[in-house]
Amino acid sequence: xxxxxxxVQLDNVKKTFGDKVALSIDNFKIEGGEILGLVGNNGAxxxxxxxxxxxxxxxxxxxxxxxxxxxxxxxxxxxxxxxYLDSGFLIDYLTPEEYFAFVGKVNGLNKDDIDTRLKxxxxxxxxxxxxxxxLIRNLSAGNKQKxxxxxxxxxxxxxxxxxxxxxxxxxxxxxxxxxxLEEYNKETGATILVSSHNLSHTLEICTRVALLExxxxxxxxxxxxxxxxxxxxxxFESSLHHETQNV
Amino acid sequence: MTxxxxxxLYKLLNxxxxxxxxxxxxxxxxxxxxxxxxxxxxFWACYLMFFGFxxxxxxKDESEEAYDIINGxxxxxxxxxxxxxxxxxxxxxxxxxxxxxLPIPENYLHSVFLIRIGLGGYNLFWFFFFVPFGLLSIALAxxxxxxxxxxxxxxxxxxxxxxxxWYLFWRTLINHHxxxxxxxxxxxxxxxxxxMIDGQWCYDALQWLLRGCITWNPINFGIIVIAVxxxxxxxxxxxxxxxxxxxxxxxxxxxxxxxxxxxxxxFGDVGEYLKLEIKSILRNKVVKKQFTSGLICTLMLCxxxxxxxxxxxxxxxxxxxxxxxxxxLGVITLTSVMGPEGNYIDGLMSRKESVLxxxxxxxxxxxxxxxxxxxFCVMPILQNxxxxxxxxxxxxFSAGCIFPFVFQLAVYNSTTINLNEKxxxxxxxxxxxxxxxxxxxxxxxxxMYVLTIAFNTFYAGxxxxxxxxxxxxxxxxxxxxxxxxxxxxxxENMAGFRATR
Numbered sequence: 001x002x003x004x005x006x007x008v009q010l011d012n013v014k015k016t017f018g019d020k021v022a023l024s025i026d027n028f029k030i031e032g033g034e035i036l037g038l039v040g041n042n043g044a045x046x047x048x049x050x051x052x053x054x055x056x057x058x059x060x061x062x063x064x065x066x067x068x069x070x071x072x073x074x075x076x077x078x079x080x081x082x083x084y085l086d087s088g089f090l091i092d093y094l095t096p097e098e099y100f101a102f103v104g105k106v107n108g109l110n111k112d113d114i115d116t117r118l119k120x121x122x123x124x125x126x127x128x129x130x131x132x133x134x135l136i137r138n139l140s141a142g143n144k145q146k147x148x149x150x151x152x153x154x155x156x157x158x159x160x161x162x163x164x165x166x167x168x169x170x171x172x173x174x175x176x177x178x179x180x181l182e183e184y185n186k187e188t189g190a191t192i193l194v195s196s197h198n199l200s201h202t203l204e205i206c207t208r209v210a211l212l213e214x215x216x217x218x219x220x221x222x223x224x225x226x227x228x229x230x231x232x233x234x235x236f237e238s239s240l241h242h243e244t245q246n247v
Numbered sequence: 248m249t250x251x252x253x254x255x256l257y258k259l260l261n262x263x264x265x266x267x268x269x270x271x272x273x274x275x276x277x278x279x280x281x282x283x284x285x286x287x288x289x290f291w292a293c294y295l296m297f298f299g300f301x302x303x304x305x306x307k308d309e310s311e312e313a314y315d316i317i318n319g320x321x322x323x324x325x326x327x328x329x330x331x332x333x334x335x336x337x338x339x340x341x342x343x344x345x346x347x348x349l350p351i352p353e354n355y356l357h358s359v360f361l362i363r364i365g366l367g368g369y370n371l372f373w374f375f376f377f378v379p380f381g382l383l384s385i386a387l388a389x390x391x392x393x394x395x396x397x398x399x400x401x402x403x404x405x406x407x408x409x410x411x412x413w414y415l416f417w418r419t420l421i422n423h424h425x426x427x428x429x430x431x432x433x434x435x436x437x438x439x440x441x442x443m444i445d446g447q448w449c450y451d452a453l454q455w456l457l458r459g460c461i462t463w464n465p466i467n468f469g470i471i472v473i474a475v476x477x478x479x480x481x482x483x484x485x486x487x488x489x490x491x492x493x494x495x496x497x498x499x500x501x502x503x504x505x506x507x508x509x510x511x512x513x514f515g516d517v518g519e520y521l522k523l524e525i526k527s528i529l530r531n532k533v534v535k536k537q538f539t540s541g542l543i544c545t546l547m548l549c550x551x552x553x554x555x556x557x558x559x560x561x562x563x564x565x566x567x568x569x570x571x572x573x574x575x576l577g578v579i580t581l582t583s584v585m586g587p588e589g590n591y592i593d594g595l596m597s598r599k600e601s602v603l604x605x606x607x608x609x610x611x612x613x614x615x616x617x618x619x620x621x622x623f624c625v626m627p628i629l630q631n632x633x634x635x636x637x638x639x640x641x642x643x644f645s646a647g648c649i650f651p652f653v654f655q656l657a658v659y660n661s662t663t664i665n666l667n668e669k670x671x672x673x674x675x676x677x678x679x680x681x682x683x684x685x686x687x688x689x690x691x692x693x694x695m696y697v698l699t700i701a702f703n704t705f706y707a708g709x710x711x712x713x714x715x716x717x718x719x720x721x722x723x724x725x726x727x728x729x730x731x732x733x734x735x736x737x738x739e740n741m742a743g744f745r746a747t748r
Contacts, residue, residue: 056593058738078599088745089594091523093530093666095503098522105512105519106598133502135530137667 005032006067006080006158006191008053013062015048015215022048023215025062030193030208035185037206038195039232041239045215046195047085050161053193054083066159079107082157084148084165092137096129096147099136100154107155114154121150124176141168149177153184159191160184166198174198178205199232211235248352256351260359264342283681292375299379306384313384314399318457319450322443324373325410326435332369332414338422339364339415339486344494357483364415365479370407377403385461395461402460405471412478419482419489503530516601520608527587531666534587541579542619548572549623552632566696569637572620573645574691577613581653582684584609585733589663589744596741603730606657610722614646637704640711644691647718651725653687656680658732661743 008030015023023045030036038046051057053064055071063070066077083089091099104114118130129143129150136147145168153160160181166174182205185192196202202209209228211219219235221228248256306313339360346356377400386396413431420427442449459467508525511518528538548571588595588605595601621642627633659679698707718725733740 054597055737056596056741075599078597081597083597085593088591088748089597091591091594093527094523098506098526101507102519102523106516106601106604133504135503 004158005189007032007065008159008191008193009063009065009068010049010053011063011065013049013052013059013064015045015052015057015059021215023052023059025049025215025217028210028217028220030191032191033185033189034208035181035192035194035206037202037209038193038212039197039199039202039209040212041236043214044212046212047163048215049212050083050085050163050193050195054081054085054161056085077159080158081161082152082155082159083161084145084152085161085163087144087148089148089151090136090144092144093135095133095135096139096143097131099147099151103151103154109155117154117156118150121146121153121180124150124173124180126173126176142170142173145169146173153180156188157190158188159193161193163195164197165194166196166201174201181205199229199236203229203232213239248355253355256355257359257362260346260356261363264360264363267342292372295373295375296379299376300383302380303383312388314381314461315454315458317380317384319454320443321406321453321457322435322438322449325406325413326439328373328407328410329414329417329431329435332411332418338419338489343486343490347490347494353487354483357486361412361415361479361482361486364411365408365475367411370404370411373403373407374400391461394463398463399457399461402457402468402471405468405475406457409471409474409478412475412482415482416478416485419485423489423492516604517607517611520601520605521612523605524608524612527666531587533664533666537580537583538576541576544575544579545572545620546623548575549620553623553626553630556632563696565633566699567692569633569641570645570649570691570695571688572623573617573641574649574687576616576619577645577650578653578684578687581609581613581650582656582680583660583664584654584657585660585740586662586664587666589661590666590748592663592741592744596737600730602733603726606654606726606730610650610654610726613650614719617642617646634704634708636708636712638708640708640715641695643715643719644695644711645715647715647720647722649687649691651718651722653683654726654729656683657729658736661740661747663744663747665748 010025010028012027013023013025014021038049040046048057052059053066053071055064058072063072065071066081069077071077091102094102100114100118101111104111104117109117118125124146129139129146132139136144139147145165149162149165152162162181165177165181169177178201181192181194184190194202194206207223209219209221209223209232210217211221211232219231221231302317303313306316309316311319339357343356343360381396381399381403385391385399386393417427417431420430438449442452456467456470460471506522506526508522511521514521527534529535548568552568552572585592588602595605621638624633624638628635628638656679660677662677695707695711698710701707702710
């Protein structure tokens with residue numbers, strides 16, 4: 001099932017909101033097939049980075065590339081990219097079945113393909129998403145999150161970008177997502193970018209972890225090269241002490 | 248609580264409500280809407296003042312004094328006031344939630360919001376009518392003076408305070424169940440019939456009550472004040488009860504069966520977006536309301552033309568109805584094009600050219616909808632009220648010229664429409680939307696009128712058909728152009744959509 005591997009690159013990207021620097025990355029490249037975890041406190045710039053990558057936000061400076069395609073100049077990267085950042089990706093007046101059919105069809109899949117691919121997510125859906133006769137807007141936050149993640153992965157993208165995918169989910173569903181992402185990466189060699197506040201899940205699935213603070217990547221750690229867990233614990237503890245002292 | 252504390256809390260809560268009204272998303276980021284609202288209020292104020300000055304003169308030859316006639320018919324003001332309060336006045340049960348857990352006595356909290364309603368500016372709005380009316384008919388009357396006018400206005404104001412509380416009582420119940428609307432309407436209908444038309448007692452009672460206010464009769468004032476207090480206490484008890492219902496309110500979730508609409512599958516991506524368009528109309532209150540208004544407007548205009556002879560021989564009105572029959576549904580629904588999509592714009596933008604397919608689907612859908620005026624046009628064509636060429640001209644001109652013009656708003660609209668916002672909260676229109684919809688409705692009518700006057704209905708229809716056909720044939724090009732311009736403004740628009748979600 002492995003096709004080609006998609007790399008992601010940010011060059012000299014800067015974004016400010018008023019006086020606040022939301023993102024400032026000199027050079028950052030994610031190689032094809034990597035699972036990158038983005039961690040950092042609230043407002044560190046994780047979502048901003050994803051938005052710029054997905055051309056949902058204009059960078060003040062610099063370029064974002066997916067598979068060497070400048071995301072702000074061409075739409076070709078969209079065919080092999082799947083993303084879910086928040087409920088702004090969901091068409092909430094559809095039922096999950098209708099939404100999956102819509103996403104599948106605009107990605108060139110037929111009904112049988114869609115049904116087959118949805119089977120992969122049966123554990124995650126846990127009987128709470130399909131067949132409920134409910135519109136997406138009437139689902140719980142957790143189930144909306146599941147619909148968004150499944151839709152992002154339905155067309156077997158070579159690049160997956162998920163913003164805090166473990167949010168709102170019960171522990172079983174969190175484990176299911178973790179398992180699905182790991183398996184998918186192994187099977188397809190897809191590049192996966194995940195931001196999360198859940199350090200243990202992030203560390204378990206990611207081959208590389210980037211730590212963001214005030215829009216800058218202050219640590220870029222690869223599994224096996226460094227004790228990521230210890231580094232992150234030390235960072236977040238010192239950041240807490242720093243905040244407490246400021247108070 | 249000491250008196251000082253009470254005053255402090257009143258000021259604080261009052262300030263919070265003022266800020267909530269000021270910062271309502273409908274006005275906060277929309278200067279055009281603000282100006283439009285002020286113009287609208289100004290228009291009505293002038294209108295009321297006009298009648299205020301007019302009525303004393305019109306009624307001066309009647310057997311009764313002008314103020315007696317107006318006072319006797321005060322029920323009509325009550326009814327209009329009641330109806331216009333919908334959409335303007337929230338119930339305290341809706342706004343009290345954030346204060347519920349604060350250490351403020353609940354009775355006091357309810358009292359504050361009720362007093363606010365009593366002292367609200369809306370109760371004074373009718374003064375635009377009653378001040379000039381009272382000035383001419385009371386203050387300048389030989390047997391009354393300025394003090395009598397003050398008494399009259401005070402009485403009128405207290406009557407509208409009663410009306411405000413009366414509305415509040417029923418509005419709270421209507422929020423609970425819509426059918427409660429029948430109760431106040433029933434009361435008004437009964438009072439109108441039995442108290443005004445079939446008998447005079449309601450007319451006489453209101454006349455007596457307000458005449459007493461003119462002469463500062465304490466009994467009359469006492470009666471109105473007692474009515475205010477009774478309504479105040481009933482509302483306080485009632486609001487306290489209903490605030491719990493409001494807090495515990497759970498949205499009833501309707502079961503919805505998935506619809507495949509397989510007949511649209513053969514149209515590829517556009518077919519998928521056509522399905523979205525249809526489902527959006529069927530399942531979202533605001534979109535449905537917009538579509539239904541357009542449809543009702545179309546049906547009304549078509550019926551006017553088909554079943555009445557009201558505008559036979561009036562060329563200008565004929566042009567007006569002819570064009571509107573075909574264009575109004577499109578203009579009403581397309582004015583806010585992309586607004587509903589603002590809710591899921593990120594999802595659309597993460598798929599290649601999905602906005603282009605969406606625009607195509609919207610265009611095809613609105614063109615298909617023209618089948619309704621086409622059907623209705625058969626009757627006036629058979630009756631020789633309209634020629635086939637005229638109907639064809641209006642249809643093609645709408646599809647090929649008016650709709651492409653309104654579609655330009657897809658490039659500039661950047662305000663998300665909350666798909667299920669309560670009907671009373673309304674949606675805001677930007678300056679561009681107001682201008683484009685006005686131009687879309689008036690310019691084509693003027694063109695048709697001028698062409699008809701310059702040539703005749705046949706040639707007017709033919710020229711409009713040719714212009715329209717060019718627009719229809721070129722639709723892939725102008726839609727692509729709109730899409731390219733939309734993509735150039737995408738960051739600005741997406742930021743706008745996110746900010747107004």
